[in-house]
Amino acid sequence: xxxxxxxxxxxxxxxxxxxxxxxxxxxxxxxxxxxxxxxxxxxxxxxxxxxxxxxxxxxxxxxxxxxxxxxxxxxxxxxxxxxxxxxxxxxxxxxxxxxxxxxxxxxxxxxxxxxxxxxxxxxxxxxxxxxxxxxxxxxxxxxxxxxxxxxxxxxxxxxxxxxxxxxxxxxxxxxxxxxxxxxxxxxxxxxxxxxxxxxxxxxxxxxxxxxxxxxxxxxxxxxxxxxxxxxxxxxxxxxxxxxxxxxxxxxxxxxxxxxxxxxxxxxxxxxxxxxxxxxxxxxxxxxxxxxxxxxxxxxxxxxxxxxxxxxxxxxxxxxxxxxxxxxxxxxxxxxxxxxxxxxxxxxxxxxxxxxxxxxxxxxxxxxxxxxxxxxxxxxxxxxxxxxxxxxxxxxxxxxxxxxxxxxxxxxxxxxxxxxxxxxxxxxxxxxxxxxxxxxxxxxxxxxxxxxxxxxxxxxxxxxxxxxxxxxxxxxxxxxxx
Numbered sequence: 001x002x003x004x005x006x007x008x009x010x011x012x013x014x015x016x017x018x019x020x021x022x023x024x025x026x027x028x029x030x031x032x033x034x035x036x037x038x039x040x041x042x043x044x045x046x047x048x049x050x051x052x053x054x055x056x057x058x059x060x061x062x063x064x065x066x067x068x069x070x071x072x073x074x075x076x077x078x079x080x081x082x083x084x085x086x087x088x089x090x091x092x093x094x095x096x097x098x099x100x101x102x103x104x105x106x107x108x109x110x111x112x113x114x115x116x117x118x119x120x121x122x123x124x125x126x127x128x129x130x131x132x133x134x135x136x137x138x139x140x141x142x143x144x145x146x147x148x149x150x151x152x153x154x155x156x157x158x159x160x161x162x163x164x165x166x167x168x169x170x171x172x173x174x175x176x177x178x179x180x181x182x183x184x185x186x187x188x189x190x191x192x193x194x195x196x197x198x199x200x201x202x203x204x205x206x207x208x209x210x211x212x213x214x215x216x217x218x219x220x221x222x223x224x225x226x227x228x229x230x231x232x233x234x235x236x237x238x239x240x241x242x243x244x245x246x247x248x249x250x251x252x253x254x255x256x257x258x259x260x261x262x263x264x265x266x267x268x269x270x271x272x273x274x275x276x277x278x279x280x281x282x283x284x285x286x287x288x289x290x291x292x293x294x295x296x297x298x299x300x301x302x303x304x305x306x307x308x309x310x311x312x313x314x315x316x317x318x319x320x321x322x323x324x325x326x327x328x329x330x331x332x333x334x335x336x337x338x339x340x341x342x343x344x345x346x347x348x349x350x351x352x353x354x355x356x357x358x359x360x361x362x363x364x365x366x367x368x369x370x371x372x373x374x375x376x377x378x379x380x381x382x383x384x385x386x387x388x389x390x391x392x393x394x395x396x397x398x399x400x401x402x403x404x405x406x407x408x409x410x411x412x413x414x415x416x417x418x419x420x421x422x423x424x425x426x427x428x429x430x431x432x433x434x435x436x437x438x439x440x441x442x443x444x445x446x447x448x449x450x451x452x453x454x455x456x457x458x459x460x461x462x463x464x465x466x467x468x469x470x471x472x473x474x475x476x477x478x479x480x481x
Contacts, residue, residue: 272302294318
């Protein structure tokens, strides 16, 4: 369907006229253009730009046209994971400091527009210890929150009422597994499918009782990786398909209807490299596919273009990038920022991504020397948070991942539609554009080249002229009357 769509688009009168992006035929209001810039070496960090509408420039380096009426995908949002570790680290700060920090991250107007948080059902590798929502007999559900995730979610929701929550499972109670009596390792026991479905439903409903609606779930974090030393479980594509078909799909649908919820089910939740075969196995069964909102991806292996391959399986299903982390071994180099813009931000959005969720929202810098917990037994110790907080000094450091996410979150609103923007890259410049629900326009431009570029953005009869310096990203937003 997507391939046919592209062929149809080629038949339309799309002309490369000059170094411009044609976004619409509407008139521009006299309001100030919102624009800011970040450099890969972070010498500039979301620095405001003073831009205004003017006449077309006589000097231009690029030729682009963007069709403002084509709907490619709808944006869910941008954010990170509120792991148990993140909650504990955020609580290093007193209430006033913590609330101020969360406003800077999540406020859609004065902050950075983050609106999505991923949480674990039970513990993850970034929790204080391994635990599930069960009592000692491992069969009786008992909602737990030992690290204080729920109060922070409630604070964020008060700051941004549009907060979305994704809940992912690292391991069910051990009795639902084969080949182990541990939360670490093993594989899913299909005979326990009804119990696992009940486990999900109980969690969703307990969150709802706390006025926190779970917008999305993934059945198993990284289902093809069960050799980790932390909570994990193997679940084949066939097992995940059959679990949805026989145990979970109808239960989730009925629970949504009964409680007036809209919890979406996302399959896979692992790396780009094995996504196509796994998701295809599930999507081939139409009786399963009707219960599925989309596919979730991690960005540790493979290529972002796999998202488009999966999108082509069923154009009606979402694509959501749900995990990637920075590492303390690189300490936030320019290469990290460049990789993020090329892959998880612009590359992701160009390949039908409906959003972006990084890994830990906050971790402990321990004086800037890397992450030193809290981590569950066997968890990694080299992950960098989107922000880092020093326990001793309470100093907050915003890492390259924060600035990468903010360049999308500050201008692209949930519900935005991506505009067909022609070639995704030209002479080192990558770009992607959206129409927000309020009809404002949003655009991200990244110069991956080694020389500055002259860019013009045309909307109706007015132009925005700007210089995009090498290894700089500029985000723009403006209104149309």
